[in-house]
Amino acid sequence: xxxxxxxxxxxxxxxxxxxxxxxxxxxxxxxxxxxxxxxxxxxxxxxxxxxxxxxxxxxxxxxxxxxxxxxxxxxxxxxxxxxxxxxxxxxxxxxxxxxxxxxxxxxxxxxxx
Amino acid sequence: xxxxxxxxxxxxxxxxxxxxxxxxxxxxxxxxxxxxxxxxxxxxxxxxxxxxxxxxxxxxxxxxxxxxxxxxxxxxxxxxxxxxxxxxxxxxxxxxxxxxxxxxxxxxxxxxxxxxxxxx
Numbered sequence: 001x002x003x004x005x006x007x008x009x010x011x012x013x014x015x016x017x018x019x020x021x022x023x024x025x026x027x028x029x030x031x032x033x034x035x036x037x038x039x040x041x042x043x044x045x046x047x048x049x050x051x052x053x054x055x056x057x058x059x060x061x062x063x064x065x066x067x068x069x070x071x072x073x074x075x076x077x078x079x080x081x082x083x084x085x086x087x088x089x090x091x092x093x094x095x096x097x098x099x100x101x102x103x104x105x106x107x108x109x110x111x112x113x
Numbered sequence: 114x115x116x117x118x119x120x121x122x123x124x125x126x127x128x129x130x131x132x133x134x135x136x137x138x139x140x141x142x143x144x145x146x147x148x149x150x151x152x153x154x155x156x157x158x159x160x161x162x163x164x165x166x167x168x169x170x171x172x173x174x175x176x177x178x179x180x181x182x183x184x185x186x187x188x189x190x191x192x193x194x195x196x197x198x199x200x201x202x203x204x205x206x207x208x209x210x211x212x213x214x215x216x217x218x219x220x221x222x223x224x225x226x227x228x229x230x231x232x233x
Contacts, residue, residue, distance in 0.1 A: 032220075034221065034222070036224070041204065041227065041229065042226055042227060043117075043119075043206045043207075043208070043224035043225050043226050043227045044157070044206075044208075044224045045224070046221060046222075046223060046224075049221060087156075087157075100147065100159055100162055101147070101159065101208075101222060102159065103149075103156040103157040103158070103159075104156065105156055106156055
């Protein structure tokens, strides 16, 4: 199971771009990289998923270098409502019966006015 | 996107009683669901993997006789905390595996809103 390492916390100001990097040195060939956002007393919310290069959706971008040993979640122009914990997870969910997500510490992002 | 619901959202019970938590995938079928527990200011801890039509797989240190899991259909898994004690008070979160993922990129796991359990 790939282990992930993220910064424990980050502060940013409203309107800035925030980049959160996750290290996953032991990522397997078939593993995907998925990012979730969690607010207090809520379940994690899916943000974005990718395998390689760059993925972009309406809320974020995900940058994955060629060696896939790390990934960077980019949040453009954050607002106060983006204050949350962000989790990076890697794995291959097609391994039915053996697959499982192991949550790391996550990154606690605080957006300041 | 795919939606997972949990019921109840919060429950208070007396020590020694049993509590059942339901997890439903509302707009997709899930052969696999997962149950997590989260204590304040901590990360999610996987408790067990629930497979439709078969026995759940429990993580090391999780008592299967205390946390009963039943995955009776492709859209419903239940977690029953039996003989609950104050130390079982926690935030319980389920997730469901969507085999079709996001535009075929990969399979995705969607989480429910969580259930806050308080045992008095």
